[in-house]
Amino acid sequence: MLVEMSHIAPFAVMFSLPLVLLGAWLLLRRLVHRSLTTALSVLAIVPVLATIGGVLAVSQFMFNPIITTTLLVCSLVALVTVPTAVMLGRSIARRSVWEHEARARERAAEASRRELVAWISHDLRTPLAGIRAMAEALADGVVHQPHEVSDYAGRISTEADQLSAMVDDLFELSRITAGALRLTLSDVPLADIVSEVVAAEGPVARRKGVRLEASAATWPVVLGSDPELARVVRNLLSNAIRHTPPDGTVAVRVDVDGQEARLWVDDSCGGIPEPDLPRVFEVAFRGTPSRQPVGGGLGLAIARGLVEAHKGTIDARNHGPGCRFEVRLPLATAMAG
Structure with missing residues (x-):
């Protein structure tokens, strides 16, 4: 047995080792920046090719039934291992991307x-x-x-x-x-919400010399929690008044767009730098020194959280002499349907 091994080993190593070294070179040099799926596919197929090379070398490329069977078995192994490596690579890659994104979110x-x-x-x-x-x-x-x-x-x-x-x-x-917000939902007329908040914020606006306006093409009814929706409007109005200079105007407008109610607040703040717009709803984001709020800077973050809890959306953009903060909420009739 040992004598036979000593005869066939040099041939097997001579033909299989270069294939192994080629695979290692591909993995370490050429495929280092490629996808994980490609790397695992190469890793799966290299041992099969090395085995085939060794078998052919030992048989001196003389095909007989045993060699043919061996090559067929190796081919079947390749047909199983390569697709498995591809699927495994994709699964690991997706998981790696998810973990990377999760770590980024945590950071x-x-x-x-x-x-x-x-x-x-x-x-x-x-x-x-x-x-x-x-x-x-x-x-x-x-x-x-x-x-x-x-x-x-x-x-x-x-x-x-x-x-x-x-x-x-x-x-x-x-x-x-923490996801601990529990809303008691009912039909809420936005007319009541807006009128109450405008009345409460009116003295603040007058002391600063800011004009406060409210109007609507139609006053819709939404399905929501009255206190939380009032807080959303109050936070938006308070933010607008704070950043509007004397003799400026803060306007609250309400309308209906399809199955959604639209409420937006326009101010005269002079606008927000475009790079800061996506971050205005982040916790404690303050932007430029001229826009740093009094207090914790939590009003807009709370407004976003409350709107999203109502299955609505909120966004900010520059508009006219200032900014527009727009809230969209599902209509009560749409939710009932």
């Missing part, structure tokens, strides 16, 4: 969380420092005149309201991101 989410914590820490520190300073002034008797005490008390109350609003925003955002 982006973690970066967003760190950015949010940094901004919130800064924004919480500012009103807390003001409250502490005014409280110490009152406690030390530095401020003792009745009108001064009343003024300090009002300012402390304002700072506390700001802190409370930030905490409410964080709680709402945490419910949205």
Whole structure:
């Protein structure tokens, strides 16, 4: 047996080894940047070709029934292994792409969380420092005149309201991101929502000298949750008023487009840089210094989460002298149908 092996081994190695080395060279040099499917296919077929080369070398290319059978078996093996390698390669490639995208999303989410914590820490520190300073002034008797005490008390109350609003925003955002938002759906007339929010935001707009308008070609009814939809409109209006200069105009418009209700808010902010438009709904995104919001910068992120929870869409684009934030929601009749 050993004698026979010593005779046939040199021939088998002489013909099979070059094929193996060629396959290794292809994998390491020529196919290193190709698809995983191609690499696995080559990896599957190289051993089969090396086996065929060794068998032919040992038989000295003299075909007999045994060699023919061996070659047929190798061909059948190739017919099975190569398609299997192709399918396996595609499956691994899809999984690798999915894992890469998942890791990218996780990194982006973690970066967003760190950015949010940094901004919130800064924004919480500012009103807390003001409250502490005014409280110490009152406690030390530095401020003792009745009108001064009343003024300090009002300012402390304002700072506390700001802190409370930030905490409410964080709680709402945490419910949205955790999927814990539970909506109680009913038929909601957008006329009621818009009129209530415009009435609430009107004093803020007047103090800043901003004109606030609301109109509709028709007032649709949507299927949604009244408090959450009111918060969407309030966040959009508040954002628009904040970034519109005095003597500017903020307009709320409502219409129907097919099976959807359209609500959009136009402001006079001067526009948003095009690269920033896709990011305006991201958590804690602030854009240029001129657009940095007071508070945590969560209003638009919350608006997007609430709209999507209603199976609607929201987008932003530059329009006229400013920006347009448009919300689309399914009509109540469409949902019922």
